[in-house]
Amino acid sequence: MDKKGRTNRLLSRLAVGLMLAAMALFTGCPNKITVKPVTFEVTFSAGEHGTLKAKAEGIAETETSPITIEQGKIVTFRATPDSGYRVKGWTRDGEAVNGTNDSYSFTVTKGVEVKVGFESNSVPPTPPAGDVGSFEDTGDGFIKISPPAAGITGMNPTYTLPGTADEWKGVFRAGRKVKLSPYKLGKTEVPYKLWKEVYDWAIGTGYQFANAGVKGKDGSGSEEEPVTSVSWRDCIVWCNAYTQKTNNAESECVYRKSKTDTTVLKDATKGSECDAAYADMSKKGFRLPTEAEWEYAARWQGSNTENAVQYGEVWLTKLNSASGAKARWNNAGETNAVAWYWDNSDSKTHPVGEKRSNALGLHDMSGNVWEWCFDWYDANPRVNDAAYTSGGFVVDPQGGAAGVDRVFRGGCWDSLAGGCVVGGRLGGNPGDSGDHLGFRVACRP
Template sequence: MDVLTGNEMIAVPSGQVTLSDRRTRRSWSVGLAPYELAASPVTQALYAQVTGSRPSTAHGDRLPVECVSWWDAARFCNSLSRRDGCTPAYRFGTDGEGADGEAIEWDASADGYRLPTEAEWEHACRAGTTGPRYGELDEIAWYRGNSHERIHAVGGRHPNPWGFHDMLGNVWDWCWDVYDAEVYGTYRVLRGGGWFDEHWSCRASARRRSHPAFQVDDVGFRIARSPV
């Protein structure tokens, strides 16, 4: 996979992952069935092909798409599913929930593209490793220490043992999960760290949150699929 676009899918085996939150000092285990995850974040080229839009602040076909909200990412997943002849994973409603005045339901039986859960994300990021990172940070990630404070093309750093690129650094990935509904309402989980982050944010266990309508220049996403 010399030139990645963001829809090259890798099969991930079932497993169990323990998630943790430094703010609440809570940890919890999640069992996972097999799934597929993209080898890299969605690129600007793929996003433009599917949506006709180029929202990013930096420009380049091989750069990760950024300045996309969680809602934008979910709509992209449905659009890509329809393009590829798959059943969309998400159903949108209009019952007043969310910043866009919409509700959303995930059809777990659909074969279409979707956002990974944060447990799926961390399981794929760790790829069987147990430390905070799956390799030396300067070799696997673009972060503040080596990025020259700019975003980089996907696939430019070494992949993890399962073949995933940019799981750490470059852009944060939106995940499906709500971060903490009691405290932060509809805020969704971000994972992975970005090009402007210090080394301590680029860890397999690090969690960040953002409002699902916010569009930020170090936040993108990668796609997942459930096996049929």
């Protein structure tokens, strides 16, 4: 073939190539480019007397280190001490983090090394300085909380809240000095597994409920997800059943018909009877926390001043932040670390205890499900203080003398970040239930 022929053939092939490229362009056939995600190696280990497991999106929980995680994904570590031991402390790349919490979460942005150590329960924890209260993990799924003897001196916020209404300002208001007795609070929201165990026992022992409760959001979740679709009335009756089942007697049941009629409440379908419930706080049975107990537990930081405000001597998390967060609600990294909410929940509930705990070792105080409290709701939390005032303190308040709604706090899986802050207050009819409502239990030490 002569030079001219070879040139014509080359031009012909080029024309065909250009024609095919044009056809691909105009027939909507894109060029597929696969971008490999950026990943990092995360190593982890535990000291003697316990184990450490890690999990992340797309990675099942494992004890095998290291794991490779995509950039921007959240990794969660769960430490499990041996019997008689507790978490002593964590390090991340050699620096102390996370206090003595039993879980730790963060967003992966680089390769890191995480370590956790354990110590014997016989070694007393170092108490915080000053009259800032104290706490103790009692090893039974509860945290014993001892508020400061000098009370909590209220104050109004001087920083930006998610909204301007009073509903964002919590219960520790200026001019209000609240004193709380020691109490115990569940480390997690009540999971469906525990709810169902007590529910089945109760149904066969003379108790009745308005709602059977479901696993997580809609019943399709696991037994470790919080029970939902339970009313306030169901919760107080369930607490009595849990007390009787545990103690094999009714004597320590908290919820009674009235102060004078001490009949134990056992039927959640009797709305008016439940709504008039008297809480005998001298009993050691299980109960809902009061709103002040809930908020104090959600906000306590002791002497730690990070993202906190001083109330008397004790430092409490700012009202505009999720429980356990180190920055306000619109800091996505910190809200993600402690709460399941609209931005990260995939529109569903999640197993309790997966997120980083707060300073007391309590999980999910923000997000996952709203939590019923005992109190009647009023826009002004001080409305009934006269009934609880002694020696200049409002002692163990329980909200309004009467009302329409009962308090729930903390935000849930479909709340925006601002709805999960520790200062937010809402109320609902005690007969209401829904896929966003659950609870955790309290009791006397």
